[in-house]
Amino acid sequence: MRKFYLIGFALLLLFDTLGQSSFKLTAIHAQPLEASLEWIIRVFTQPWVYIAIAGYIGAFFTWMVLLKKAPVGPAFAASHLEVVTVMLVSAFLFHEHITATRIMGAVFIVAGIIFLALAEKEIIHTEHSKDDEAC
Structure with a gap:
């Protein structure tokens, strides 16, 4: 089950980061932004x-496949790792600056996901202990 989660969330991060980065590339290549048919054509002629x-x-x-098996709370939190991966990819692709504040935010996101996962593990362990005592 652990392998399922690792592969699933890695794919989710890959797809989410790919989507966000590609939208940014589309916006860059469709400049200048204007409310016109030409702009719409520029957007939809971009492969990005x-x-x-x-x-x-x-x-x-x-996400649909993951939600069939993963607890929704930790899964929802883990899906927000996309914020961190998009920040890292943006620094590489678009030369965006990674500031100390952004690093601190990324650390808080990762820490929050870890704490939620640990809490979920504790809840599951407690439920299994109660089930064992009931038998």
Whole structure:
């Protein structure tokens, strides 16, 4: 089951990060932003917009498969690791700065996910102990 979660959340992060990064690339290549038919054509002639859509479709189906087995609280929190991966990819692809504040935010996100996972593990352990005592 652990391998299922690791692979599933890795795929979810990959698809989410791919989608976000591709939307950014679409926006960059479709400049300048304007309310016109030409702008819409520029957007939809960029391959990045289709990669972004594919990323979101992949994330949607991966998320549905994960939710069949994963507890929703920790799973929802873990899905927000995307914020961290997008920040890292943005620094590499778009030369965005990673500031101390952003690093601190990423650490808090990761710590929160870890604490929620530990709490869920404790709840499951407590429930199994109660079930064993009832038998």
